[in-house]
Amino acid sequence: MSDTHLAEKTHHVLETTRSARSGDGHHAEKGHAHHILSDVEVEHQLEEMGYKQEMKRSLGMVAVLGLSFAIMAVPFGTSTTLNIALTDGGPVTILYGWTFVSLVSLAMAASLAEICSVYPTSGGVYYWAAMLSTPKYSAFSSYLTGWLGTVGNWTVTASINFGGAQLILAAVTLFHEDYVPTAWQTVLVYWAALIGAFLINLYGNRHLEMLNTVCLYWTAAAVIMIIVTLLATAKTGRHSGAYAFSHFDASFSGWPNGWAFFVGLLQAAYTLTGYGMVAALCEEVKEPQIEVPRAMVFSVIAAGITGLVYLLPIIFVLPDIEPLLNVASLQPMPLLYKTVTGSAAGAMGLLTLILGIWFFAAVGSLTAASRCTWAFSRDGGIPFSHWWKTVNPKYDVPIPALGLSTIVCALLGLIYLGSSAAFNAFTGVATICLGCSYAFPVLCSLLRRREQVKDAPFSLGKFGYVINITTVIWITFSILLFCFPTAIPVTPTSMNYASVVFAGFSLIAGIWYLVNARKHYKGPMVSQHRNEQAPVHHT
Template structure:
C-alpha cells in the first residue's frame, strides 16, 4: 500500500520519522480492537467472577453499565487521538495537553501505565487462553486439573504462537484482524443457536434479568455487584491500545478514533447477545464454580449439549477468538513498547526502539513484550489466583493511563481538543466527568479479591504487581529519566489548527507556551 504523505507529514510535525508501513485500514483497526477485547472469550474466562459476585444481575446489567461507561471513555480518547494520531498514544497526548513544566513527568507516568497495561493485558489474555485449552481435557476427565507447570508451559506455548504470527505473518495482520470480526460474529450466532436448541431445561426471564445472589462472595450484597464488574471492565479495556497502531494506518486522525468508538459499541452489543442465551440455559451455579480447573465455560457447554464432544465444539470457537485476541494484544503491546522506547523512557531504549526493516516491524520491542509476559506468568507458582492479578492490574493500568490525558484536557478547559475532527462538542465535559468518576472507582474495585475470606494463594495480587512496576518506573526515573527524559519531541503544531508541516512558521509545541 502506498504511503500516506499527509499522515507522514503530520507525524513529522509531531517530531517523529515515519518508519512503519501504513498498510492497515479502519476495518483492520476495528478488528484489532475487537480482537483485543475478544468479548466471548473475555466473558467466558472471567465468568467465575460474576457467578460468585451476583450472578444474573451482575452479568447482564453490569455488562450494560460498563459498556455505556466504556463508550464515554472511548469517545474521550477518540477526541484526543484525532488531534494527535501517533503510536505514542496516551503518553504523547498527556505531554501535548500539559504545560511545558509538567509535560515530561505527565508523559512518563502515563507511558509506564500504558506500557504495563499493554503487557499485563497480553499476559492475561494468553494465560487464560492456556487455562482454557487445558480445561478442554477436563471435558472427558471430570476429576482432572492441570498443575502449575502444565498451566505455565501451556501459557508459554500460546505466547510462542502469538510471537511467531507477529513475526512471520506481519504482512497478513490486516486480513487477520478483519477475519476476527466475522469469526466472532459467527461464533456468537452458532453458540446461541446451539445452546438454545439443545438445552433440556431453561431458566425463566425473571432469573435471567433479575436474579441476584452474592452469597458465595462473602462481600456485602451491594458491594459484591461492584466487585463483579471486573468481568465487564476487563473485557472492555483494550480499545485504547489501538492508538499504538496510528503510524500504520492511512488517515489515522479519522480512522483510528472511529475504530475505537465503533469497536466498543460492537463489543457491547455482542456481549448482550452472547450472555442472554447462556443465562437462559445456565446449569447449577454450584457445579460451575466447583470445576477443578477454574474455567466453568467448558462444563457449561458440555452440560447443555449433553456430550464432551459437543462441549468441545463450542469451546473450539472460543479458542479461535483466543488466537485473534492473543495475536492482537501482542501486536499492540510491541508497538507501545517501540513508541515509548523511541523517546528513551525504557532501560535499553536504543535496542527496543529499532525497527526491523526486512519485516517492517519493531522486532526487538516484540521480543521484549513477549519475554516480560512470559516472566509474569511465573506468578502462578506463588498464587493460583494469578489470573486475577493480571486482569486487575491490566484494567487498573490501562484505565488510569486513559484517565490522565482526559483529566489534563479537562483541567485546562479542553482548549486543544475544541476543534478536533472527532469533537464531543457541548457534551464533552459531561462525558469526560463520567470517565473520571468511573476510573477512580475502578482503581479501588479491581484490587479486591473476588470473594472473602481469602487465603494467601488465592489473593488478588494486582496491587503487588502494580507496586512492582511502579518501583521500576520510579527507580529508572531517578536514575536516568529526570535528567535525560524531556518528553516526546515536538516539531510543530498538530491538529486542526496546525501550520502545514512543510512550513516552520509559527512553530509552537502545542502546550501554549505558558509555564503554568
C-alpha cells in the first residue's frame, strides 16, 4: 500500500461511515448523524484492525465520559497540586493558567479524538503512531509511543493514589495540628489505596459503567456544596475582584514573574491529562469510533468549566498563602478548608467530598492503566508480554496486566522513602509522558498532510491543521517546562525528580529495545501486514 493511504484493513471504519452517509448498505435512521453499527459489525471492524474481540462491549458514551472525567478528577487534582500554583503566582496562575491550559487541552483532545475515530482500538496512541507513520518507521514509532503512553498511565495512577494518601493523612492534622505524617505511613496508605483499586477493578468490573456515571453526579454535587460552604462561611473574609483576577505573587518560587507563571501551569496541565487514557477502553465500548472521541472532547469541556466553578470561589476566600505552603503534609487544601470554615469538622466534611472524587479517580485510572498495559502487551511491546496479554474469561478483566500495573505503581511509591518530592515527580512524569504520547501521532498525521484522517467520522475539517499544530507546539514546550522545579534555589525537597523517573523508565525501554524488541517487535498486527504487502492501488 502507498505511504499516503491507510492500510487496506483499516479502511473498513471509513467505508462503513461513508456507506451510511450515502445510504448504501444499512440505512441510517432519519435524524441520526451516523450509522449505528451492530455488535457483529463492530467486532468485524476490530478484526480488520488486527485483533479478535476479547473484552465484553458493555460501555456507552456516558460511561466513558464519566471515566475520563473521573481520571481528571478536577476538584481532587487541583486540590492536591494547589501548592504548585500558590508557589508560582497565586490567583493569576490558578485562574488564567487553568483557562489557558483548558483551551489547549481541548485542542489536544480534539486532535486525538479525530485519530481515534479512524482507529478505535485499545492500542490507542501506539497503534495510531504505527498507522500514521511511514512503513519504514512504523514499528519504532509504535514502540516509542507505546512506552510513553504506558508509563504515563502508570504514573498518573501512582500520582492519583499518592495524592489521596497524602490527603487522608492530612485529614488527621485537622484535629491534631502537631501530627506530622511519616514517609512510611504515607506509603502504607498509598499501598492500601492501590490494593483497594485493584480489588474493585477485579471484582467490580461489571459495575464500572454505573460507577463512572455516579462519578459525574458526585463531582457536580461536591463542587456545589464546597463552594457554597466556603463562600457562606469565609471566616477570613472575602477578597475583592481586583485581587481574584489580578493578584500575582511569585516571591515563594524565586523564579522571575513570567517564568513562574508557566512553571505553575503544571497544576492545570497535570489535572487535564486523562482524556487520552480512555482510548484504552475502545474495545469495551459499543460504538467506539463515535462515542470515545465524543467522550474525550466533552470531558475536557466539562472539566474546564468545573475547574473554573471550583477554583474561582476558592481564590475569593483564599487565606494567607505562606501557612498553606508550610504544612507538613505537603497538602494545603485541608488547612484552607479549616481556616475558611473555622471548623475542623466542617473542613473534614468538605475533604470527605474530595476523597469521594479521589475514590472514582483511583479506580478509573487503574482501569485505564491496566487496559493500556494489556493492549501494548498484546503486540509484544512489554517484556514477557505473553504473561500480561491474557484476559480472564470469568471476570472479563486482563488480570495479569491489572496486577502488573498495580505492582509497578506500588514500587514507585518507594521513591517517597528517599524524597518527599516524589508526588511532584509523579505528576511531572505523567504530564510529560502522556503529552509526548499524544503529540507523536498528531505530528505523524501533520507530516503526512492529514491524509489518513481526511474522512474521519469525527473530523476537525478545515480547522484540523491549526488545532494539530497548536497541540504539537504546546506539548513540545510543556515537556521542557515541567522538568523545572517549582521553586529555587533547589533543595532535595523542591527538586523536580520528573526527569530522573523519566530517565529510569527510558533506560528500561531502551535496554529492552536493544535486547529484544529491535528484532522481534513489529508493531500492531495490521501495520505488520501493511509493511509486508506489495503496494495496493485503489480504484
